[in-house]
Amino acid sequence: MNQKYMLPLAGVFLLFLLAYAGVEGAGLQWFFGIVIPYLAVIAFIWGFVNRVMGWASSAVPFRIPTTCGQQKSLPWIKQNCIDNPDKASGVFIRMLLEIFLFRSLFRNTKAAFNRDENNRLTYSWEIFLWVGALAFHYGFLVVLIRHLRFFMEPVPASLAFLEYVDGIVQIGLPGIFLSGLVLLAAALFLLARRIFDVKVSYISLAADYFPLFLIIGIAATGIAMRYFTKVDITGVKEFTMGLVTFHPVIPPGVGGLFYAHVLMVSVLFAYFPVSKLMHAGGIFLSPTRNMANNTRAKRHVNPWNYAVDVHTYEQYEDHFRDKMIEAGLPVDKEE
């Protein structure tokens, strides 16, 4: 047993039970359905802005872009404009690829000793973290966008089209949405990686497991409601539309599982700004990616530098001219 994942797991179970029992037992729909979501939205927006403003006010003393290709050099040497950008356009493309394709994760390697008599350390390309991360993030994005159907009336055709594409497999009724399954499978894979890969397990903390368990819980309750236990979807939309129009209503006949889902989503949003999940905002501010490597072409002055009193050569010569002439040293000005 590893307390680093047992504690967050217990926490997520507790959250689930809290909402489920609170609604089914104590009838606290108004609390888990109205108070908590509003608080979560406030905590999310305020915390996110606060965090980014904190980063924005910290100094960036050095030009430290990571360079992964040929720097701009002599005209006959071909520059790698994206991996070693010297212009804003190159930086823009580099950031775009980083944000949408996780390019630096694509280069992920793993180190291991050869299992033979040589026992040499070798590095090999490890692509599965990248695959899992990509599947997870895009699955989550589609799930998030699909949920806008609960917040828009009428639902625009573009959302209906997304649902059509997502539900193209048409298994069962209601039909399967691929994105939900991809999200759950990818989150489980990322969790398995943390638990079973000993090196990753060693560096994993409770703060790494908690969001994973939370998201797995969210996906599991969502999937359970859609495919297994079922929920009155019109009532659910009445509820969500009530929240966003500031006329909250508690629909009859919607049970504890739904409120458990809402509580876990609320906790995820509220937890977001104080956790590692802030990489969503932080990726834009990564100094190793968002700077052009133009330290030779432009002078960047460290904002920390204080004004240094400089003793120039002219001042030096003025100071020692007599002695220099006496010793026979050459001087710029004779007088």
Add this chain to the structure above:
Amino acid sequence: MSKNAIIAGLVVFVIAALFPFWFNIGGTNAAPEIELSAKAKAAKKCVLDKYDMRANHMTILDDWRDSVVRDSDRMYKSTNGKEFEMSLSTGENSCLGCHTDKEKFCDRCHNYASVAPYCWECHTDPKEVTQ
């Protein structure tokens, strides 16, 4: 990154994150009303109870389809003891035989919740045929 660029990005983030709120300014939380036909009102009882039916009708239709197509078994014994003929759109005893107005009964909620059931790729609304 310059501070102005960061603040601009934050403004975009806040506007995007609050999308459901500003998009629905002046909107309403009212769900569409389902209109029961006179026949459905008179019958009083459906296959299942109201909220059960709201949540589970698609599963029932799916089970019915399998039962009818694969086992040619058309009798459905409901939990409330009544017997129904498994049919979506054929005959007086079918779903649409009682809930005569598909527009006011099925489509309102389906459109509201952005659900596009593929029932109507094979079935027709009897009302549409007579028109």
